Amino acid sequence: MNDCLFFGSNQNPILIKNEPNKITKPIQFKFENENENENENEKQIKQILSNKFSIIFLFKNGKAIEYLSEKGSKQNTEKIQIENIQKVTVDIVSGWDSIYLLTSNQNVYGIGSNEYGQLGFDSETLKETEKPILMMKNVSKIFSGNSSNHVFLLNSNQELFGCGYKSYGQLGLGESRKK
Incomplete structure (x- = not known):
């Protein structure tokens, strides 16, 4: 059903x-x-x-x-x-089992699974969260594929950051399971 x-x-x-x-x-x-x-x-x-x-x-x-x-x-x-997180949400993206919210004050919050570090924290420390956790400040854009376990964050200086699953080198660091 x-x-x-x-x-x-x-x-x-x-x-x-x-x-x-x-x-x-x-x-x-x-x-x-x-x-x-x-x-x-x-x-x-x-x-x-x-x-x-x-x-x-x-x-x-x-x-x-x-x-x-x-x-x-x-x-x-x-x-x-989704609980109030300081400012209004201006953009959301979704990975396979994680959600990322960009607020009007340029903070990014993550919710969901962190199995591969896709919420920006070591997966041994944090497995998952049901409440939004602050991932990064000063972000202008967030990107994630709907079926992916990684996310990219673009800051206001046009520097690109990525975290999560990188088995095929999709984070630009060669192949391995986690980063």
């Missing part, structure tokens, strides 16, 4: 259980209004991403919400508002 999120004019997603395991044609979206007092920017989606366990919505007001499937369980899906 696949979980599907349906959303539309008020931009508030509803989780719908769907069978069989694939959708072969478009389905009419349904809406649920959670808060009548929301302003227009709180209702408008700026960006949508998905990864191995979740789908993430970034709204125009900088609020980020993650719909998380419990470690891949399609039976238990919960809505999580």
Whole structure:
């Protein structure tokens, strides 16, 4: 059974259980209004991403919400508002099982798995986190492939930093498992 999120004019997603395991044609979206007092920017989606366990919505007001499937369980899906992290989120990228948030004050926060050091910390020290952790300051852009376990951070001096899985040399340092 696949979980599907349906959303539309008020931009508030509803989780719908769907069978069989694939959708072969478009389905009419349904809406649920959670808060009548929301302003227009709180209702408008700026960006949508998905990864191995979740789908993430970034709204125009900088609020980020993650719909998380419990470690891949399609039976238990919960809505999580990503906690307020000093400033509004201006960009999000997603790796295979990690999320990266860039804030208006140019800080990057990571959430999720750190198995290969993709959150910028030694994987022996930090395996994963459910709360955003500060990875780096003074960042102007973040890049990550949807199915990757690495991330690139570009600072305001146009210096590029990378961390995470590098088995094929994708971080520019030759081949090995972690860096």
